[in-house]
Amino acid sequence: MTPPPLNPEWLRQALAGGRFGDPLFYEERIGSTNDRALELLEAGYPQGTLVLAEEQTRGRGRRERAWLSPPRLGIYASLILRPALPPSALGLVTLAAAVGVARALEGRLGRAVKIKWPNDLIVAGQKIAGLLAEGRGGGAAPAAVVGLGLNVNHQETDFPAELHDRVASLRMLSGREWDRQVLLPEILRAWAEEHRDLESGGTNRVLRRWEQASFFPPGTGVVVDLGGETRTGVYRGVGPGGELRLEEGSGIIRSVSFGEVERLREER
Numbered sequence: 001m002t003p004p005p006l007n008p009e010w011l012r013q014a015l016a017g018g019r020f021g022d023p024l025f026y027e028e029r030i031g032s033t034n035d036r037a038l039e040l041l042e043a044g045y046p047q048g049t050l051v052l053a054e055e056q057t058r059g060r061g062r063r064e065r066a067w068l069s070p071p072r073l074g075i076y077a078s079l080i081l082r083p084a085l086p087p088s089a090l091g092l093v094t095l096a097a098a099v100g101v102a103r104a105l106e107g108r109l110g111r112a113v114k115i116k117w118p119n120d121l122i123v124a125g126q127k128i129a130g131l132l133a134e135g136r137g138g139g140a141a142p143a144a145v146v147g148l149g150l151n152v153n154h155q156e157t158d159f160p161a162e163l164h165d166r167v168a169s170l171r172m173l174s175g176r177e178w179d180r181q182v183l184l185p186e187i188l189r190a191w192a193e194e195h196r197d198l199e200s201g202g203t204n205r206v207l208r209r210w211e212q213a214s215f216f217p218p219g220t221g222v223v224v225d226l227g228g229e230t231r232t233g234v235y236r237g238v239g240p241g242g243e244l245r246l247e248e249g250s251g252i253i254r255s256v257s258f259g260e261v262e263r264l265r266e267e268r
Ligand code: BTN
Pocket: 031, 032, 033, 034, 035, 056, 058, 059, 060, 061, 062, 063, 065, 067, 075, 076, 077, 078, 120, 129, 130, 131, 132, 147, 148, 149, 150
C-alpha cells in the first residue's frame, strides 16, 4: 500500500507564524531540498523558510554520499538559517539542530536518541537521521541551509543490504507506522527552541545538551577519518565552536572540524 502524502495546506496552517516552517515550499519530487533552499537563500528568503519534499532524486549526504529518499517514507526537509551569531559560530547551528531533533524524537520514541559527531542521530547503534549544513560563513551576515533526512516509515527492505546493520527507521524501531505530519511540527518546534537559545547567548547550554546526548562518552578511544588520513586518540568532547576534541598519544588535543568518527576496536 502506498503511504499517505503530507498535506501541505494543513502543515502551512500548523506552522503559520512559528519561527521555523513559514514560508513552506512543498514538492512531490525534487532533486535535493538543500539545492532548492540554497536558491531561496540567495534570493533573500528569511530564516525559518522550509523546503519539504516527498521524494528526492539526488538527495545528498555528508562527504558526497547519496541520501536515500524514497517517496513518502521519510522526512526530507531543508531550513534556511540566518543566525544572529558571528560567522565563526556558524558551525554551532547544526549541533543545535541535532540537539533539537534528538529531543523531539526521544520524547516520541521513548528511547534514547544519541548524537554521533557531528550530527548523526543514532538509536540502539543504528543511524536514523542525518543533517547536512551548507551555506556561507563569510561576510557580516552568516547564513546556511541545514537539511534533515529522517528515516520514518522505511522497512529494512527499503535500504540496500550493505546498510542493514547500520541504519534503521522510526517504524523499524517501534514496530508501528508514524504520522510524518504530526512529527514534523514537533521537530521544528524543538529545533527552533535550541536555535533561539544559541542566538540568545546560550551556546554553553546547547553544547552541554549536545554532550549529554553524545553517542561517545568522553574518554572513549576513537578513530577519526579526516578524508585521506586517519587519526586515533581519545574522544574529549566538543570545543566551543562544535569541533571534536581528540587527545592524541602525545597528550596534545587536536581540534577536528570535518571528518567521521568511529569507536576504536580493541586489538586482541
Ligand atoms: C548525512 O548524514 O550524511 C546527512 C544527510 C542529510 C540528508 C538531507 S535530506 C534533506 C536534505 N536534502 C539533501 O539533499 N540532503 C539533506
